[in-house]
Amino acid sequence: MYQIKKTWALFALLMLCFSALAQQKKKVSLEDVFKSNSFSAKGVYGINWMKDGQYYSSLVRSASGPSVVKINVATGKQEATLIDGTKIGVNFSSYSFNADETKALLSSNIERIYRRSSMAVNHVVDLQTGEAQLLVNGEKIMYATLSPDNDKVAYVKDNNLFIVRLDNNQITQVTEDGKWNHILNGAADWVYEEEFSMSKAFEWSPDGKKLAFIRFDETDVPEFNMQTWGELYPQDYRFKYPKAGEKNAEVSIHVYDLASQNTIKVDTGTEKDIYLPRIYWTATSNILAYIRLNRLQNQLDFFAANTATGESNLILQEKSKTYVDLNYNDNFYFLAGDKGFIRTSEQDxxxxxxxHDMSGKxxxxxxxxxxxxxxxxxxxxxxxxxxxxxxxxxxxxxxxxxxxxxxxxxxxxxxxxxxxxxxxxxxxxxxxxxxxxANxxxxxxxxxxxxxxxxxxxxxxxxxxxxxxFALAEKEFFDFKTVDGTSLNAYMIKPADFDPAKKYPVLMYVYGGPGSQNVTNSWGGTRDFWHHHLAAEGYIVVCVDNRGTGARGRDFKHSTYANLGKIETEDQIAGARHLGTLPFVDKSRIGIWGWSYGGYMSSLALMIGNDVFKAAISVAPVTTWRYYDTIYTERYLQTPQLNPSGYDDNSPITHVDKLKGNLLLIHGTGDDNVHFQNAVDLVDALIKADKQFESFYYPNRNHGISGGNTSWHLYNMMTDFITRKL
The missing domain is CATH 2.120.10.30 (TolB, C-terminal domain)
Structure with a gap:
């Protein structure tokens, strides 16, 4: 007994010492995080390995302008300036070399469109003469790409595909039918860009003599109308957005032969309601490989097409009772000499x-x-x-x-x-x-x-x-088991002056979507330091990766199939209950917050878990999966026509009558991804259920809700809500 008392006294003394040390250091303030960017880490940007492997190039920015320098691997020293933006008069933001490193493509005045798409002014620089050639008279174009034979650039403009020769600036228009909100050639539509992580939809053949591209006919895809404010009369922005169960664009693959100027259509089958998310040139310009997915994404077919005839042969096929995740099955590398290909799959x-060999065996x-x-x-x-x-x-x-x-x-x-x-x-x-x-x-x-x-x-x-x-506590990792025995990974950020004898309020942070992962041993950046600010104010911040998240195998990830939101919410509630058993947690003051899928999760958890959660912040949430896009939603839920209960049973709108705690709902009106419509319908349902809540909208802000003073304003408001309600 004496030894126990002695040990406890020593522990208490150590904690007092740590507390005193923490008090001598500076607390993390909101200004530190969002005004002065005190915690921004540096990187090394624009690195491209050069062809012989003995050098790499790097983009350097200075007050005089950008430049690309050549660095010797062996010595680590800069040996030459390959491109001097000041000398050539181009304030470029990105660059890429051609295969033999005689030319470079520079992009400047980049204008972002959606998450991955952009248009820019482009120059081609001759690295031997230093001369810069302006492309297309300085007009902004999309996805400019040098040909492997170095004498052409392909690009997209006004939904059509073009090729410009570098020796005489002669432009060839490959397609003629491109039209806004109707036909796209060589550029992905909104939903492919967002959910298949692609924007450019064309590829040069290895010899530079052919150009393969995907054509999107989105004529019959319903339009979404998003109003923008700032003028005397609000402006309408209309774009094609296929919501779950609605019509997708019809897609087709084509190959343009530069010599004959003929375009052939690749045979992708008779079924039109399909996805064609990937095209790959093999080691030869005679064979183009591509992936085809069915509408429910539970069958993936890999084809090889003859680029002279368009005839296709099935190489391999994967089927699933749930879905075949393209993100896990799109690494195809073709070996030289017809020695087959390397790919990734989660089939086991x-x-x-x-x-595999070239026949798919x-x-x-x-x-x-x-x-x-x-x-x-x-x-x-x-x-x-x-x-x-x-x-x-x-x-x-x-x-x-x-x-x-x-x-x-x-x-x-x-x-x-x-x-x-x-x-x-x-x-x-x-x-x-x-x-x-993490630290x-x-x-x-x-x-x-x-x-x-x-x-x-x-x-x-x-x-x-x-x-x-700064007074910072290290991020601590732990795990716990849910009622059914599933072990879940989590992390915790405590106050730097943590006292185990005290009771602390807890804010849980959640994303929780299929295949995602927040609990990793990695540097977290700005959002983590907001959590450190909250810790400095006396809160414990916790994040739990629920079932359905990534890095733990197909079965763990696919466990949420056809019923999004159900077991994820159960896991977050289980996490809150586990925290409530800890002696230093005030179980009457546990809150939860999240963004996007996390906003969906936080609002749903507050309603269904009304006996464990006191408050929630829901930022840019999906409130009904009926409003989200086809590719993402139907991959996990099938269509609303096939699985209506999967869409409605775990919608926050369905559970508004259960709300007891404090809810803050935030959304940007210019969100092209998770539409403001989601917030509007949840608000309407809450009003009908006679539930009080707080809400805030950010005019014209997209899904990221950022720009100018926006982030400062947003996190200041969320901090105030947590202070008042938790």
Whole structure:
């Protein structure tokens, strides 16, 4: 008994010391996070490996203008300036080289359209003469791309596909029928861009003699009308947005032959209600591969098409009782000499690497195990090795591995815990690694392929030193089990002067959508430091990755299929109940907040979990999946015609009568993704149910609700709500 008392006294003394130390340091303020950007980490930007692997180029910005410099890998020193923006009179924002590095394409005056699409003024620079050639008389064009044979640029303008010759500026119009809100050639429609992560929808053949492209006929897709304010009369912005169960664009694949100026249509089958989200040139210009998905996305077909005739042959097929996730099945790498292709698939329950011959026959499953290949970094055909990032160490970690193509001699190259992202040289001799941890900002290094560190490119030492002046508690990881025994991963941020004898209010942060992941050992950035501000004000911040999230295998991810919101909400409620059992948590003051899918989750959790949650902030939420787009929603819920209960049973609108706690609903009126209509309908339902709540709209702001003073205003308001209600 004496020993226990002695140990407790020592612990109490240590806590007092830590508390005193924390009080000497500065609290994280809102101004630190959103006004002075005190916690912004530095990066190394615009890095492109050069063809011989002994050099890489980097985009450097200075007061005089941008430039691209050439850096020697061995010495780490800059050897030349390849492009000087001041000399050529181009204030460019991005650049890319052609294959033999004799030319570079520069983009400037970039105008963003949606999440991935943009238009820009483009120049081609001759790297030997230094001359810059303005394309298309300086008009803004989309997706300008140099041909492999170096003498042409393909681009999209006004929904049509064009080619311009560099020797004489002669322009060839490949398509003629492009029309706003009707026909798109070579550019993805809104829903493909958002949900299939693509915007450019054309590719040069390896010899530069053909151009393959996807055509979207969205004539019959319903229009969404979004009003914008700021003029005497509000303006209408109309764009095609297929909501769940509605008509999609009809898509087709075409190949244009530059010599004959003929375009052939690829045979993709008789069914028109399909998706064609990927096209890939193989090692030859005679064969174009592509992916076809059915409307419910539970069957993926991989085809090879003859580019002279358009005839297609089925190479392989995957089916699922739930869905085949394109994000896990779109890494196709074609080997030289008709030695087949490398791809990724989660067909065995986890995303792994496979080797097939050109007929689709499986040669070898290269990786296996109860972990996932997060990304395929590169295939070194000469060395017969494959580089990839995986979760083998932990679902919370991302490490670089190398493995022989026969599946042997797997080796970890980045053993340090945390999250590693990799930029590998074309000859597979070097890579640039960006390494972060939950409590440590980016450290960017140059390394040999064997994992030996050669040079530190950026260590963010200035930020690390600055962090020492602030009272910050480290992000702590933990797990707990739900009622059915499922173990869930979570993290916690406590006040820096945490006292285990006190009771603290808790704010939970949630996203929770299919395949997502918030609980990772990685640097979090601005939103994390808002959470640190709340911790400084006496709150504990917790994040739980519910069932349905990523990095834990197909079954864990697909467990929410056909019933989005149900078990995810159960898991967040279970998390709150678990926290309520901890001696330092005030279980009467637990709140939850989230954005987008997280906004959907937070509002639903407050209503269904009205006995555990006191308050919720719901930012830009989906309030009924009937209002969201076809590709995302139907992948997880089927269509509303087939599964109406899956759409309605777990809509916050359905559960407004259960609201007891405090709700703050926030949305941008210019949200092209999750429409303001979602907030309007939830508000209407709350009024009908005679429920009091708070709401705020941001005029003309998109889904990110940012720009100018917006972020400061938003987080200031959310902080005030938490202070008043939690």
């Amino acid at each position: 329950g986890f995303k792994h690497i496979y080797h 499986l040669i070898k499953q290269i990786t296996s195990g109860s972990w996932e290949v997060s990304s395929l970094i590169g295939v070194d055909e000469k060395g017969k090795k494959i580089y990839f990032i995986s979760t083998e160490a932990s679902p919370l970690e991302r490490n670089l591995y190398v493995i022989n193509m026969d599946g042997k001699n797997k080796k970890i190259l980045t053993p340090a815990s945390g999250t590693h992202s990799i930029n590998m040289s074309k000859d597979f001799k070097y890579y640039i690694a960006t390494h972060t941890q 440590s900002p980016a450290r960017i290094t140059l390394n040999t392929a064997a994992g030996k560190e050669l040079q530190v490119l950026e260590d963010n030492q200035e930020l690390r030193d600055k962090l020492k002046n």
